[in-house]
Every structure is written in C-alpha cells, then in structure tokens.
Amino acid sequence: MPFMIGPAPIRRTKQYLSYGKLYIKDKIKIMSINYNEKGDHHQGARDFVFWYVPQIQYKNPNVQIVSFKNLTPSPFIRCFYENGKELIIDVDSKKKEEILSHCLQTIGKSSEQIQAEKMAAQKKENPSIFGVGCERACICMVPGQLPCPGIVKLPDHMRGKLKWNKD
Structure with a gap:
C-alpha cells in the first residue's frame, strides 16, 4: 500500500484522523x-504540527491552517477571527499535549x-x-404520506374499529 510509506503513516488513516478532539x-x-525546524524550545510546536494538525484539519474543513517554518525566534500560534481580530497563543517550550489542551480551552468549542x-x-x-x-412536527408533512386523521377522515378499511368489530 503506497499510502503507508513515510514517517508515521498512521497519521494518514481515517481512524486516526477521526480521533481529533479540537473543534475550532x-x-x-x-x-x-x-x-523553527531546529531548537529545543520549538520541539513541542514541531510535534504538535506533526501529530495534531492533520486531525485538526480533518475535523475543521472550513478553517485554513498555515505553517510558517524558520521565520520566528519563538514559536506561536496566531488565530484570525472573521471580524479581523487576532489571537496569539505562545507555545514556547511547551509539549504537544500542553499546546493541545491550551487550544481546547481557548479556541475550541465546548462539549x-x-x-x-x-x-x-x-x-x-x-x-x-x-x-x-x-423539522417536521408530524409525519403528514412528508410528501406521499396520508394526511392527519384529525383533518381528513381515514378510509374505513384503514380504521381498526370498523375493520375488526363488525357487529
């Protein structure tokens, strides 16, 4: 299987992607x-991008996620709101689990x-x-169904008291 080649191919399975917790x-x-790709205080951000960003992209198809490498002295996450405001999250020297839990609290939806x-x-x-x-209060609102018995009387052959009680 060609999709199982590369570092940690488990990241590309649908089962792994569906385990994501972060709904933005x-x-x-x-x-x-x-x-940055080098440096000890960037390790948590690198691991976060490697392990959690595919899950976040899978769970949030309407959010654009961009990675900028080797452009900053300290790692951070910046979120842009639809009204133009920004939120900056400092991830310097944090582990990937700490970054995820902080993102769940700040930019994630509640359960x-x-x-x-x-x-x-x-x-x-x-x-x-x-x-x-x-969406529908009654089954009679679905096309092809019989109207409500309160509005239109059912035919006699569909009424139980006339069908079974032939006194």
Whole structure:
C-alpha cells in the first residue's frame, strides 16, 4: 500500500484522523503556526504540527491552517477571527499535549456545543425523524404520506374499529 510509506503513516488513516478532539470555534477562519525546524524550545510546536494538525484539519474543513517554518525566534500560534481580530497563543517550550489542551480551552468549542451541532445535523440528515423540536412536527408533512386523521377522515378499511368489530 503506497499510502503507508513515510514517517508515521498512521497519521494518514481515517481512524486516526477521526480521533481529533479540537473543534475550532466558527468565528475563527485562519490558524497559523510559526516555528523553527531546529531548537529545543520549538520541539513541542514541531510535534504538535506533526501529530495534531492533520486531525485538526480533518475535523475543521472550513478553517485554513498555515505553517510558517524558520521565520520566528519563538514559536506561536496566531488565530484570525472573521471580524479581523487576532489571537496569539505562545507555545514556547511547551509539549504537544500542553499546546493541545491550551487550544481546547481557548479556541475550541465546548462539549455541549459539539453535541448540539451533532444533534442538529442528525435531525436535518434523517427525514424520518419528526416530532416536537424537529423539522417536521408530524409525519403528514412528508410528501406521499396520508394526511392527519384529525383533518381528513381515514378510509374505513384503514380504521381498526370498523375493520375488526363488525357487529
């Protein structure tokens, strides 16, 4: 398999990419990571880019992620909001796990937001879900279904009390 060649080929598997925890807030459109390829205090930023950035890109397809190498004396992450403001996160001498946990707190969505978005997406994807709080309040709103019995009377052959009780 040609995709299993290179350093740490596990990073390119869909299973690994789906394990990502960081869902970036909707207001953030661009995330840039600045680090050097040499130096001990840049090691955490290099590892973060190597291990976590593919997961972040997979989980956040609407966010542009840019890496700048060998342009700065100290590593940092800069996030650009849609209204033009910037957020700079210092990652100097931090480990990749520390950087990820800090990003989860500052630019990540809360678990409640993630669950609410998943439920909303599930309700929109599945047209068979109906009821209070859904797109359709009743099954009769789906094209091809019978109208509500409260509005239009069901035919006699579909009514149980006339079908089974022939007194």
